[in-house]
Amino acid sequence: MADNIIQLHPKQEIAYRSASRISAFIAGIQSGKSLAGAFWMFKEAALRRFKGNFLITSPNYRILQQSILNTTLRIFRHVGNYRSSDSVINLHAGGGQIFLRSMQDPDSCEGIPAVQAIWSDESGLLSYRAWANLLARSAFCRAPMFLSSTPYSQNWMYRDLYVPWSKGQIRPEDLSIVICKSSDNPYFPAAELERQRALMDERIFRLKYEASFEKLTGLVYPDFDFVNNAIEPHMPRRDQYTFVAGIDPGFSDPTAIIVVAIHKEGKHAYVCGEYYKQFMSHSDRINVLRDYHQRYGITQFYCDSSVPADIEMMNSAGLPVVACEKGAGSVMSGIGYVTSLIRDGRLRVMIKQCPNLVEEFGLYSYPENQLDMDDRNNEKPLSLHDHASDALRYCLVSSKGLLDKFVDNRFVPAKTHLERLLAGEFEGSGPIIRDSEDWYNH
Helix, strand or coil, rough: HHHCCCCCCCHHHHHHHHCCEEEHHHHCCCCCHHHHHHHHHHHHHHHHHCEEEEEEEECCHHHHHHHHHHHHHHCCCCCEEEEECCCCEEEEECEEEEEEEECCCCCCCCCCCCCCEEEEEEEHCCCHHHHHHHHHHHHHHCCCCEEECCCCCCCCCHHHHHHHHCCCCCCCCCCCEEEECCHHCCCCCCHHHHHHHCCCCCCHHHHHHCCCCCCCCCCCCCCCCCCEECCCCCCCCCEEEEEEEEEECCCCCCEEEEEEEEEEECEEEEEEEEEECCCCCCCHHHHHHHHHHHHHHHCEEEEEECCCCHHHHHCCCCCEEEEEECCHHHHHHHHHHHHHHHHHHHHHEEHCCCCCHHHHHHCCCCCCHHHHCCCCHHCCCCCEEEEHHHHHHHHHHHHHHHHHHCCCCCCCCCCCHHHHHHCCCCCCCCCCCCCCCCCHHH
């Protein structure tokens, strides 16, 4: 094969030779991620004599066409033929097949049996559900997986793979991670790298070129973290907690249901359950809500008020659903309220129970052109990665009466004289001085 003259650089070589069940090549821009992934897949197919089913995925169709397809066809051109009608490479020698799939629909890999190996390019852009489906595809044959990606945010890849790997909590045979900066590619021009460093926000530069997991600039909920706002899964006691839920209904967009247990004295709120799925019919949604109503003992569902017909159908099915009140400024005031609960540590999330909500916390953001504005709060966040976040906001804002029962009895120091002066508390307390009087003698 003519392509065997290609020489991988050292970081690519380490990732390519990994024998772990999951191998992650987390790399900066132009580090050769796709090339390493294509060679890894060729190695895995050759080890199996090109027999069986193999899977290559991308987060969307555009990346599949522009990034993966040409590289893959180049590597496999002597051993297989590409059939564009169903995005499959038929392998000559062993009769195997390589399925190329966009994971924009998380279920697009369903129905591919006995998968032998999986390569997921730009996997950091996958939704949590897409990632879970790929894990399920790998389970039957214990198929090895190769993940090649730039770190886009502190999402499931950071939470479930990078953090436990960095702490030594995952065995090397189960997971290996290779971090590759753009500068590790000997062909990347150093002068251009420095030019980009001078032009870009420091965090964005580290994310894109140094393969560093960074919080996105302009996040709606930047204060959420895994120390103050996470709690282990458990079922709160119904005699101590009131269970409520928010609903953000959708069809092409996911339907998101977020369940919150609020302490009856208002001390804190635990996010203890979620449902998150696309293409749900009205009847399917009602069945899920009935199940959650019974499972958690939910006293009230709060739904997006823009779907009155849906709310009426839910009520007709015997579900306690009301519209979340909306109005001018309600989105930003609601975000402010949720932020206050996060900052106070009164909002805790059962991370393992609510992976899609946690993922949205790392992605839900304001438009980039707002970041330099002094009055950013006059504008709404982008309508992306906001379905579970909206459901949470509907629920918490509508339940303020329950949460506001709590009175913080911590010691509050008395105001200084300067603070009282600036607050206007001394106005009208001094002698009346007429304009004609000599004021400095008073």
